[in-house]
Amino acid sequence: MKYDVIVIGAGPGGYTAANKAAKHGLNVLLIEKDKVGGTCLNRGCIPMKSIIESARVYNTSLQSELYGIKNDNVSFDYSLINSRRDDVVKTLREGVEKSLKSNKVDVVYGVAKIVSKNIVECDNNQYETTNIIIATGSVVSIPPIEGIEYAITSNEVLETDYKLPESVVIIGGGVIGVEIASALNSFGSKITILEMANSLIPTMDKEVGQRLNMFFKKKGIDVNCLASVKAIKKDNENRIVEYDDSKGERKQIVCKQVIVATGRRANIDNLVDENVGLEINRGIVADENGKTNIDNIYVIGDAKANNIQLAHVAEAQGENIIDIILNKPLSNDMNIIPSGIYTDPEIAFVGIREDDLKQNNISYESKKYLTGANGKCLIENSESGFVKVCTVDGVIVSGTIIAPHATELIGELSIAIEKKMSLKQFSEVVHPHPTISEMLWHVTKE
Ligand code: NAI
Numbered sequence: 320m321k322y323d324v325i326v327i328g329a330g331p332g333g334y335t336a337a338n339k340a341a342k343h344g345l346n347v348l349l350i351e352k353d354k355v356g357g358t359c360l361n362r363g364c365i366p367m368k369s370i371i372e373s374a375r376v377y378n379t380s381l382q383s384e385l386y387g388i389k390n391d392n393v394s395f396d397y398s399l400i401n402s403r404r405d406d407v408v409k410t411l412r413e414g415v416e417k418s419l420k421s422n423k424v425d426v427v428y429g430v431a432k433i434v435s436k437n438i439v440e441c442d443n444n445q446y447e448t449t450n451i452i453i454a455t456g457s458v459v460s461i462p463p464i465e466g467i468e469y470a471i472t473s474n475e476v477l478e479t480d481y482k483l484p485e486s487v488v489i490i491g492g493g494v495i496g497v498e499i500a501s502a503l504n505s506f507g508s509k510i511t512i513l514e515m516a517n518s519l520i521p522t523m524d525k526e527v528g529q530r531l532n533m534f535f536k537k538k539g540i541d542v543n544c545l546a547s548v549k550a551i552k553k554d555n556e557n558r559i560v561e562y563d564d565s566k567g568e569r570k571q572i573v574c575k576q577v578i579v580a581t582g583r584r585a586n587i588d589n590l591v592d593e594n595v596g597l598e599i600n601r602g603i604v605a606d607e608n609g610k611t612n613i614d615n616i617y618v619i620g621d622a623k624a625n626n627i628q629l630a631h632v633a634e635a636q637g638e639n640i641i642d643i644i645l646n647k648p649l650s651n652d653m654n655i656i657p658s659g660i661y662t663d664p665e666i667a668f669v670g671i672r673e674d675d676l677k678q679n680n681i682s683y684e685s686k687k688y689l690t691g692a693n694g695k696c697l698i699e700n701s702e703s704g705f706v707k708v709c710t711v712d713g714v715i716v717s718g719t720i721i722a723p724h725a726t727e728l729i730g731e732l733s734i735a736i737e738k739k740m741s742l743k744q745f746s747e748v749v750h751p752h753p754t755i756s757e758m759l760w761h762v763t764k765e
Pocket of ligand 1: 490492494519661
């Protein structure tokens, strides 16, 4: 049998594309080497957020007297936290499996290799197809640091038998690094972050990283920016991390565990036979719609060169790629991509960074509203965050939220930017009180 589409990789991009193609009557084969759900569901976003939610409940319980609740002897059992997380993952994975079954997507488990533009091989079977969608995601990128084999990655942190270490050095203060730092610190691990850039989460405005640094300081997390890690050594149960600090002075930290979180790279090793002639350059090279240099081969998600590595980006591209194959208008506009970081408090961002507006000499206005003036933030005992909106010629071009539930609220600003709303138009939309969302309304007022 010849398939209409073979999708390789069953993460959010791959299973979305497979389900949509099948719903539109195409014959679809999905090949997955591990479990459906990909990194996001099995060893990324979902399990991490489950741990972070347990951390939030524990923190709130510890502070219950603040709310007038007596709750002596609060404690946790990390193995139960892990098993709750595994239950959440299992439930969601079963949901994905069911959706593939009900849409009649053929699923084969094994390692796929594209041997020609119309043939994909898996476990000595060859499958013929009209179109191929590569959705193989990314893997942890390991920096060339001496002794890096003594470090673990976020994959191990999210394994069922992971045990809380007494002290941890996290190499990399990007999204994964700060989320792990925030969660493990809540459960009492002593955390030090070594970040080579000049602030945490350098992909966002510098003031966001600085604000997070301030929160972390209060919680006892040590942050060292402009740190250059030179070596990791093993001394029985201890790890010794050697690094040059911002002044170039050699320093040492002794800890029980080192976690490396310095980025991810496209997972495409041995995926495509050279004879296929697919263009590869730190990922599969493709245009903004995922079309590669081979007319029937497409790529979506983290496997694509220079893609934003987010699950919702892969999912949106998964829908769009089927639109392209079916010659339909695209379902999703890929220009406005919100992002969220699940620290305490949460951080969310969408649009053009204020730092970039400044750097490019674009004339803009920036308005800020502090969470200290918001009733719901005070009720939820939140740290001092803010909502910031930037406009160009009165039109909203970006938004930053540092507040509880920021990752839920950023959608409002995404719609405003996508629909090119002016500050005035947004300000006319009455928001409910008392809510955290009313800060968005207030910040847009005169
Ligand atoms: P990242 O690119 O966000 O951060 C890596 C950090 O490591 C950067 O700040 C970089 O300056 C630093 N770094 C690189 N090499 C270093 C070295 N040798 N020493 C010290 N610092 C070093 O990568 P991360 O955090 O690993 O995340 C990978 C991808 O997964 C990202 O694209 C991220 O957006 C995505 N992700 C998104 C999540 C979310 O949306 N909440 C959650 C988890 C991951």
